[in-house]
Amino acid sequence: MNVDQTVTTFLDFYRERGHLLVDEHSLVPPPGDPVLFTTSGMHPLTPYLSGRPHPRGPRLVNRQRCLRTTDLDEVGDDTHLTVFQMLGSWSLGSYSGVQSLVWGYELMRDGFRIGSDRLHVTVHEQDVESLRTWERIGVPVELTEDENWWSNGPTGPCGPDSEIFVWTPDTPPEGTPTTDPRWTEVWNHVMMRYLRHEDGRLEPVEPERIDTGMGLERMLTVLQGTRSVFDTDVFRPWSLTGLWPLDEPSQRVVTDHLRSSVVVIGDGVRPSPNGRGYVLRRLIRRVLTRLWRVDPDRTLGDLPTTPLMSTIDQFGQRTDVERVRDVLLNEEDRFRELVKRGRPVVSRRRSRGPLTDDDLRYLHDTYGLPRELVVDLLEERV
Numbered sequence: 179m180n181v182d183q184t185v186t187t188f189l190d191f192y193r194e195r196g197h198l199l200v201d202e203h204s205l206v207p208p209p210g211d212p213v214l215f216t217t218s219g220m221h222p223l224t225p226y227l228s229g230r231p232h233p234r235g236p237r238l239v240n241r242q243r244c245l246r247t248t249d250l251d252e253v254g255d256d257t258h259l260t261v262f263q264m265l266g267s268w269s270l271g272s273y274s275g276v277q278s279l280v281w282g283y284e285l286m287r288d289g290f291r292i293g294s295d296r297l298h299v300t301v302h303e304q305d306v307e308s309l310r311t312w313e314r315i316g317v318p319v320e321l322t323e324d325e326n327w328w329s330n331g332p333t334g335p336c337g338p339d340s341e342i343f344v345w346t347p348d349t350p351p352e353g354t355p356t357t358d359p360r361w362t363e364v365w366n367h368v369m370m371r372y373l374r375h376e377d378g379r380l381e382p383v384e385p386e387r388i389d390t391g392m393g394l395e396r397m398l399t400v401l402q403g404t405r406s407v408f409d410t411d412v413f414r415p416w417s418l419t420g421l422w423p424l425d426e427p428s429q430r431v432v433t434d435h436l437r438s439s440v441v442v443i444g445d446g447v448r449p450s451p452n453g454r455g456y457v458l459r460r461l462i463r464r465v466l467t468r469l470w471r472v473d474p475d476r477t478l479g480d481l482p483t484t485p486l487m488s489t490i491d492q493f494g495q496r497t498d499v500e501r502v503r504d505v506l507l508n509e510e511d512r513f514r515e516l517v518k519r520g521r522p523v524v525s526r527r528r529s530r531g532p533l534t535d536d537d538l539r540y541l542h543d544t545y546g547l548p549r550e551l552v553v554d555l556l557e558e559r560v
C-alpha cells in the first residue's frame with residue numbers, strides 16, 4: 179500500500195462508521211496555547227476531549243502533522259522522525275473503549291491485512307476492560323504499569339492506553355513488545371477516563387472519551403516491508419545520496435531535519451534565537467554541521483526542487499519552493515559567518531585550558547556564539 183492508499187483506508191473505515199473528517203491544523207498552535215508545536219493528533223482537539231461539544235459531532239477522524247523535539251536525539255534509528263503524520267480517530271463520549279479496540283482490530287485485519295498472528299498489544303495493568311476485550315479478540319496482551327498511561331501534558335484529559343504492535347521480521351514472532359524491539363508500535367488507543375486538574379486531582383469522566391493515533395510513516399514501514407521509515411515511499415523524493423554521500427546515520431538525520439524544516443517553514447516559522455524559530459534554527463544547523471564535517475563547501479543551494487516541492491504538496495502548504503529555499507539559504511549564510519567568526523575565538527580561548535561555564539557564557543554574550551556551536555567547534559565537528 180502506498181501512502182495515499184493507507185491514508186484513504188484509515189479515513190474511509192471511520193467515515194463508514196459515522197466519523198466526520200476534521201481539518202488538519204498547522205504545526206503552529208493558535209495564540210494562547212502553551213505548547214510550541216502540535217505534538218499529537220489529539221492536541222488541537224483538547225477542548226473537545228475535555229468536554230466541549232465539537233461542531234462536527236462526537237465522532238471524528240483526520241490526518242494531522244505533528245512535531246516532537248523530545249525525539250530529536252533518537253532520529254537516525256529506524257522509527258523516529260521529528261515531523262511525522264498521525265492518523266487519528268476520536269469518540270467524544272459516543273462509544274466505549276471496547277468498541278474502539280474491536281474496530282481497531284478489524285481495520286488492522288480487513289483494511290491492512292495484518293492478522294492476530296502478527297499482532298501484540300500492551301495494556302495498563304488496571305484496565306481490565308481492555309484486557310478482556312483483547313483476550314476475546316484473540317490478540318496476545320502484555321500488561322504494563324507506567325508505559326500504558328497517556329496524557330498530553332500535566333493537566334487535561336488522560337487515561338490508560340492500549341498500544342498495538344506489529345511483528346515485522348519474516349520469522350515467527352518472539353518475545354513481547356517490551357522485551358523485543360522487533361515489535362513495532364503503530365497505533366495507540368487512549369481511554370480518556372479522567373481529567374487531571376492543576377492540583378493533580380484526577381476527576382473521572384463519564385462516558386469515557388477515546389483518542390487513537392496511528393503513526394503513518396511507521397505503519398508504512400510495516401505495510402511496505404521496509405527496514406526503516408526512511409525507506410518508505412514518503413521519503414522517495416528525498417534520496418540525497420547522490421548529492422551528498424554520507425554514512426547512513428547522518429543521511430537519515432539530514433533527511434529528517436531537512437524535511438521537517440521544510441514543513442515548519444511552510445507553516446510560517448522563521449529561524450530565530452528562541453521558541454519555535456530556535457527549533458527550526460537547530461534543525462538547519464544540525465544539517466549543516468553534518469554536511470560540513472565531510473565537506474565545508476556543501477550548500478543547501480544545491481538541494482534539488484523535487485524533495486522541497488513534494489513535501490510542500492504532501493502537507494498541502496501555501497508556500498513555494500523559492501521561499502523555502504531562501505529561508506534555508508539565509509540561515510546557512512548566517513551560520514557560515516558565525517562558524518568563521520567563532521573558530522579563531524574558540525581556539526584562542528581553548529589554548530588557555532578547558533572551557534568553563536563562565537567561558538561559554540562569555541563567548542555567547544560577547545561573540546554571539548551559542549553553547550552548542552562552541553562545543554561542536556571544540557570537538558572539531560564543524
Ligand code: SER
Binds near residue numbers: 219266366389392
Ligand atoms: N494521543 C495518543 C498518542 O499520541 C493517541 O493518539 O499516542
